[in-house]
Every structure is written in structure tokens, then in C-alpha cells.
Amino acid sequence: MELGGASLEGSSPSSPATAPWGLLYGVAVLPVLCALYWAAERCWLGPRRVAGELKAQGLRGTAYRFPAGDLTENTRRSKEARAKPMPPCHDIVPRVAPLLLDIVRDHGNVCITWFGTTPRVVIAEPELLKDILSQKFGHFEKFTLKSLGKLIALGLASYEGEKWARHRRILNPAFHLEKLKRMLPAFSACCSEMIDRWDSKLAGSDGPQEIDIWQEFQNLTGDVISRTAFGSSFKEGRRIFQLQEEQADRVIKAIQYIYIPGFLYFPTENNRRMKRNSREIEGLLRGIVEKRSRAVENGELSGDDLLGLMLRSNTDSGEPPSLRMSTEDVIEECKLFYFAGMETTSVLLTWTLVVLAMHPEWQDRAREEVLGAFARDKPSFDGLSRLKTVTMILYEVLRLYPPAISLSRRTIKEMQIGGITYPAGVALELPIILIHHSTDVWGKDAQEFKPERFAEGISRATKTDQPAFFPFGWGPRICIGQNFAMLEAKMALCMILRSFEFELSPSYVHAPYASVTLHPQHGAQVILKKL
Ligand code: HEM
Numbered sequence: 001m002e003l004g005g006a007s008l009e010g011s012s013p014s015s016p017a018t019a020p021w022g023l024l025y026g027v028a029v030l031p032v033l034c035a036l037y038w039a040a041e042r043c044w045l046g047p048r049r050v051a052g053e054l055k056a057q058g059l060r061g062t063a064y065r066f067p068a069g070d071l072t073e074n075t076r077r078s079k080e081a082r083a084k085p086m087p088p089c090h091d092i093v094p095r096v097a098p099l100l101l102d103i104v105r106d107h108g109n110v111c112i113t114w115f116g117t118t119p120r121v122v123i124a125e126p127e128l129l130k131d132i133l134s135q136k137f138g139h140f141e142k143f144t145l146k147s148l149g150k151l152i153a154l155g156l157a158s159y160e161g162e163k164w165a166r167h168r169r170i171l172n173p174a175f176h177l178e179k180l181k182r183m184l185p186a187f188s189a190c191c192s193e194m195i196d197r198w199d200s201k202l203a204g205s206d207g208p209q210e211i212d213i214w215q216e217f218q219n220l221t222g223d224v225i226s227r228t229a230f231g232s233s234f235k236e237g238r239r240i241f242q243l244q245e246e247q248a249d250r251v252i253k254a255i256q257y258i259y260i261p262g263f264l265y266f267p268t269e270n271n272r273r274m275k276r277n278s279r280e281i282e283g284l285l286r287g288i289v290e291k292r293s294r295a296v297e298n299g300e301l302s303g304d305d306l307l308g309l310m311l312r313s314n315t316d317s318g319e320p321p322s323l324r325m326s327t328e329d330v331i332e333e334c335k336l337f338y339f340a341g342m343e344t345t346s347v348l349l350t351w352t353l354v355v356l357a358m359h360p361e362w363q364d365r366a367r368e369e370v371l372g373a374f375a376r377d378k379p380s381f382d383g384l385s386r387l388k389t390v391t392m393i394l395y396e397v398l399r400l401y402p403p404a405i406s407l408s409r410r411t412i413k414e415m416q417i418g419g420i421t422y423p424a425g426v427a428l429e430l431p432i433i434l435i436h437h438s439t440d441v442w443g444k445d446a447q448e449f450k451p452e453r454f455a456e457g458i459s460r461a462t463k464t465d466q467p468a469f470f471p472f473g474w475g476p477r478i479c480i481g482q483n484f485a486m487l488e489a490k491m492a493l494c495m496i497l498r499s500f501e502f503e504l505s506p507s508y509v510h511a512p513y514a515s516v517t518l519h520p521q522h523g524a525q526v527i528l529k530k531l
Contacts, residue, residue, distance in 0.1 A: 043067055043117045050119050050423055054112055057420050059121070061112025062103060069114025074099045078513070082521060085509045088358060090400045091447040092512045093437050097405065100431060110418060113429070120427040124434045126441065126466035128418045132409055132428065133467055133475040139415040142477075143408035143427050151251055151274055152244070155329075155336030156480065168480070170317050170325060171333065174309035175480050180487055181381045182304040186227040187491045188378055194220050195495050198528060208529040210505045213353050214520050217346035217492075224488055225342045229334060231305035233288050240284050241338045247277045248339070248516070285331045293327065306337060337481075344403040345485045347517045349492055350524045351401035352394060357504045357526050359449055365389050367497040374494060384490045392451035394489055395458065398471035399442075400449060403517045405433040407473060432470060433518075441468045502526045 047064055055061075062070055077099040086095050093101050100122065103113055109124040123129060132140055141160045149158050156167045173179065194216060202209050222241055223234075230237035250270055265271075289307070296311045303309075310333060314325045325333070356363040369389045373379075407430040411422045439446045441462070442453070453461045462468035472479035479485070496502075504526055511521035 047114075047117050047119055050426060051112055053423060054119070054121065054420065054426075059110060059112055059420060060107040061121075062107075062114060064114055064119075067117055069116050069118070069120075070099065070103075071114075071116055077102075082511070082513050085511045085522075088504070088510045089447065090355075090449055091437070092401070093433055096512055096514050096518065097431070097433060100429075100434065104431075104434060110420070115427055118425075118427050120429050121422070122429045122431060123417070124431050124438070125418065126435060126462075126464060126468045129430055129435075129467045129470075129474065130465075131417060132430065133407075133470075133473065133477070135476050139411055139413045140409040140428070141412050143410045148251055151278055152248060153332055153335035153339050155332040157336055157340060164477075166319065166323060167325065167329070167333070168476075170313050170319075171310060171480060173313045174306050175484060177483060179304065179309055180484055183228045183484075184381055184487070184491070186231075186305075187224055187488050188495075190220055190223040190227060191492050191495045193223070194492075195499055198500065199530070202528060202530050208527045210507065210525050210527050212523045212525050214346070214350050214524040217349040218343070220492060221342045221346040221349070221488070222338075224345075225338055227305070228484075229306045229337050230288060231303045231308065236284060236288060240281055240334075241342070243277050243281050243284075244335060244338050247274060247281070250274050250277070252516070281335065282331055285334055286327060289327055289330050289334070293330075307334060340479075341481050341484065343517050345488055347401070347403035347519065348394070348398065348485065348489050350520060351512075351518070352397045352489065352493065353496070353502060353526060354504070354508075354510075354520070354524050355397050355400070355449055356393070357502050360503070362389075362393060362449070362451060363497070363501070366393055366493070370494045370497045374498065376498075379491055379494045381487075384487060384494070387490060387494075388455075389451070390490055390493055391486075392454040394486065394493075395454040395461070395469070396449055396451040399436045399453075399469055400447075401512065401518055402432045402436055402471040404471070404473075405514050405518055406431040435468060436471075499531060501529045501531060 044066060051061075051064060065072075081095045081098045086092065100113075103111060104122060104124055109122075110128065111122055113120050113122055123132065142158065156164065156171060159167060198211065198216075201211065222238065222245075226234040226237035226241055250273060254270055254274070289311075292303075292307055293311055296308070296315055307330075310325075310330065314330070317324060356366065366389050369387060373383050373387060409428045409430065411424050411426045411428070413424050415422050435441060437446055458469055459465060467474040472482040472485075508525045509522045512518055513521045
């Protein structure tokens with residue numbers, strides 16, 4: 001073989017004439033060997049070793065298939081399930097998570113699956129979830145893809161350790177009940193606008209009208225979060241959130257087939273657009289945040305919106321300035337409010353109306369309670385907090401249709417869970433939806449809509465202090481916005497129930513499916529009748 005005129009064939013490593021070529025050869029080959037070793041360790045040897053260790057301790061699960069693990073099969077099964085609608089009942093797991101359901105049935109409540117090349121253990125036992133979610137030992141962290149996170153939102157949900165604790169301390173006061181009370185007029189104004197829109201639609205027609213509540217509730221919760229996050233700047237807020245919505249669609253489009261690390265740097269049209277959106281979102285947010293920060297520093301009123309409360313709490317936190325949230329941090333938290341708070345709540349409201357349309361007797365009971373409490377007055381904070389039937393209904397909907405169908409964690413140190421030793425780096429899937437539908441936990445009627453389960457509160461319904469009902473998560477990382485979401489859902493439900501009756505439209509197809517949250521695949525069309 002000739003290389004630059006010098007022959008390598010027959011050359012001896014010690015020969016002075018060939019030594020530079022040997023060196024060059026070594027320099028070129030060594031990185032290739034290292035890369036090959038790294039790839040083999042990461043994609044084959046390492047995963048198999050971890051799975052071997054877990055299997056040796058008695059865990060069962062799927063076999064590792066290089067390189068996609070169970071992802072290809074999961075996509076295939078989900079596509080197959082999505083191709084057909086289901087009967088109008090609440091036994092939704094076979095449609096929403098068909099592969100997961102089969103794996104747990106075949107291999108037990110704690111079993112091994114594969115997220116690409118990463119072993120992922122499903123843990124569907126409330127007793128074990130308690131240890132993981134209580135974070136008692138600090139051995140777990142969230143399983144997130146940081147590069148994607150930056151394009152969508154970082155913020156509290158993605159931080160760990162001291163940074164998470166500091167941000168949670170600063171954000172907590174903004175979500176206290178007495179602060180939420182002051183946001184009630186914003187909730188009520190947004191709901192009134194929606195009701196007026198529905199009224200005008202009905203007024204312009206001879207009788208009942210069909211509307212798609214999925215679209216309606218996305219608009220409603222988008223308006224609510226814009227107003228409650230940014231107060232008087234809510235129109236700018238709405239623009240920011242529209243851009244974020246587009247951004248989320250683009251990110252999903254970019255990763256729907258396969259996730260390639262570094263793909264964001266490829267100069268594709270979608271990537272360029274995402275970067276432009278990102279710059280625009282951050283520019284707009286920076287304008288709002290800096291203006292408001294100056295007002296807070298000058299001792300002017302900070303406002304009762306989430307941004308104002310967060311900035312005030314940041315200044316009053318008692319932390320030295322270097323440990324307070326920076327403008328960048330505040331921007332990320334604002335972006336997160338939208339993703340964490342808007343879609344989840346619209347999912348809850350959508351399934352609540354669908355389920356109440358399927359169960360008119362509960363619709364009547366809820367309406368009776370609402371009319372008894374408020375008749376025509378504006379729903380007050382205390383009145384909303386006292387609603388019992390409405391709360392039971394919302395809990396039962398959250399049980400059967402949890403907006404987030406599972407949580408993810410990762411072991412960061414070796415850890416014992418339920419007598420099994422997990423090495424660092426194992427992903428854990430905590431399937432809310434499986435536990436919420438489990439007959440072991442809820443009894444034979446687990447697939448039925450029975451709000452009376454919650455008549456005596458959550459702990460009586462679950463008969464345990466373990467996470468058997470955890471639509472908002474559990475432990476220190478429980479949803480910071482759960483009271484906000486429940487209040488918003490109650491306000492919307494009250495205002496709808498006292499103005500309209502509703503039933504499912506003949507065009508409605510019952511087809512829940514898991515996108516980022518639990519969506520109605522073909523929308524949620526109901527027929528509205530003015531009362
Ligand atoms: C029905 C509505 C909602 C549902 C079902 C829901 C569900 C959840 C769940 C399951 C978690 C825990 C995630 C985990 O442990 O990995 C969570 C966390 C979080 N949620 Fe919500 N959420 C809702 C509404 C909201 C709202 C309205 C906001 C804010 C306006 C919000 C903000 C957050 C934040 C910031 C976190 C991260 C908390 C932390 O890591 O400390 N959520 N949510």
C-alpha cells in the first residue's frame with residue numbers, strides 16, 4: 001500500500017524510515033478504536049451488563065433489541081391502537097399504552113423495558129413509588145433531554161439539587177391560596193369571554209349547536225395563563241405563548257421518528273425556524289421581565305400576577321443577589337408556566353365535559369350543586385372551595401384520564417428499591433395511568449366512572465398513604481400549580497354548568513391517545529343547549 005510515496009508493507013515498527021508512519025497510523029487508529037469501544041460500551045455492553053445485574057436479582061422484562069430497544073415496537077403498537085376508535089367507556093389503557101400494559105401483564109409490576117439503548121424499569125407498585133418520589137435519599141433525578149428543554153422551557157421542572165430547592169422556595173409564595181384568590185377575577189373574566197362566545201353562537205341559530213371543546217379549552221387555558229402570568233401585559237403574553245405553541249409542534253415534528261443527539265445543529269428549515277422562534281420568545285419575555293423588574297426594584301407595585309409575585313418573592317427571598325434568580329432564570333420560568341399549566345388544564349376540562357356528557361346523572365348532580373351555591377353570582381373563592389360533588393367529579397376524571405400518563409426518573413447513585421439494587425443510570429418509568437386503572441388498587445370497578453369513591457377525600461378513596469392517586473405527582477416535586485389548576489377547572493365548570501346542558505355529538509369519536517399529554521385524537525365535539 002502506498003501512502004504519500006512511502007510503502008508501509010513489510011516495514012518494521014523499529015525501522016527509522018517507517019517510524020513516523022507507524023506513529024501517524026497509531027494516532028489515526030486510536031481515536032477510532034476508542035470511539036468504537038465507547039459506542040459498544042454505551043449501546044451494547046453497558047446496557048446488557050445493567051440488564052444482566054437486574055435480571056440476576058429476579059427482575060424480568062423485554063429482551064434488548066439494538067439500537068431502538070422497545071421504541072419501534074411501541075410506535076407500531078400505538079399506531080395500531082390509534083387506527084381504531086374504542087367503545088365509549090373508560091377502559092382506556094389498552095388504547096393509550098398498549099405495549100406497556102402487555103409488558104407489565106407478562107413480566108410483573110416491576111419489570112425491565114428499553115428506551116433506546118437505556119434500560120428503563122417500569123415500577124407500577126404504589127409502595128415502591130413512595131420511596132422514589134419522596135426523594136428521601138436524593139438518589140433520583142428527573143429524566144430530561146436538556147437540549148430540547150432549552151428550546152421549549154427549562155425552569156423549575158428540569159432543575160435538580162440546590163438550584164431546584166432555591167427556585168421552588170422563590171416560586172412557592174406565588175401559588176399560595178391567598179395569592180390565587182386574587183387571580184380569581186382573571187379566571188372569571190376569561191371564562192365569561194368563552195361563555196359569551198358560546199352564547200352568541202347559540203343565539204345565531206335555531207337550537208342546540210355543536211362545538212369542539214378541545215379547541216375551546218385550549219384557548220381558555222391559554223388566555224388564563226397569559227392573564228395570570230403577565231397581568232396587564234397579557235396581550236404580549238398571548239403572542240409569546242402562541243410562538244411557544246408553534247415551537248412545541250416543531251420540536252415534536254423534529255423528534256417524532258428518531259432522536260439523534262446534535263440534530264438541532266443541522267441547518268434544516270425546521271431548525272432555523274425553531275432558533276428564530278426561540279430568539280423572538282426570549283426577546284419579548286426579556287422586555288416584559290426587565291420592565292417589571294425595574295418597577296419592583298423602584299418599590300412600585302409588582303402586581304398580583306405570577307410574574308410580579310415571582311419577582312417580589314425573588315427580591316424578598318433573603319438570598320444574596322448572586323443566588324437570586326437572574327433575568328434568564330425568570331424567562332425560563334415564564335416559558336415553563338405555559339407548558340406546564342396550559343395544556344394539562346385544558347386536558348382535564350376536556351375529559352371532564354366528555355365524561356359528564358356520557359354520565360348525564362352526574363352532570364345534573366353537579367349542576368344542582370353549582371346552582372345551589374352560586375345561582376347567578378360570580379363564583380367566589382370560598383364557594384368554589386366548598387363544592388363537594390364537583391371536586392369528586394374532577395378527581396375521578398383525573399384518575400381515569402390523568403393528563404400526564406407517567407413520570408420519569410433516573411438513578412444517579414446505586415440504590416435499593418423493593419429489595420433490588422439498581423446501579424446508577426437506570427431510567428425509571430412510573431406509570432400513573434396503570435396505577436390509576438389497577439383493579440388491585442381500585443377494585444373490580446376500577447374502569448368505571450364512580451366519583452363517589454372520593455366522597456370522603458383522597459386517602460379514604462385509595463385506602464393508603466402511598467401514591468395510588470397522583471395525577472399531580474407526589475412528594476417534594478409535586479405540581480406547584482395544582483391548586484391553580486383545580487381552581488381554574490372549578491370556575492370554568494361552574495360557569496358552563498349553570499348556562500348550558502351538553503351531550504356528546506354524533507360526530508364525537510372516543511379516542512384518547514398519549515401525545516405529550518392525554519389528548520382526544522379527533523377532538524371533543526359536544527352539542528350545547530342553552531338552559
Ligand atoms: C390539571 C393540571 C395539571 C396537571 C395534571 C399537572 C401535573 C403535574 C405533574 C404530574 C407534575 C410532576 C412531574 C414530576 O414529578 O416529574 C407537575 C409538576 C409541575 N407543574 Fe403541574 N400540572 C397541572 C397544572 C399546572 C399548572 C396550572 C402549573 C403552573 C401554572 C403547573 C406547573 C408545574 C411546575 C412548575 C411543575 C414542576 C414542579 C417541580 O419540579 O418542583 N402545573 N405537574
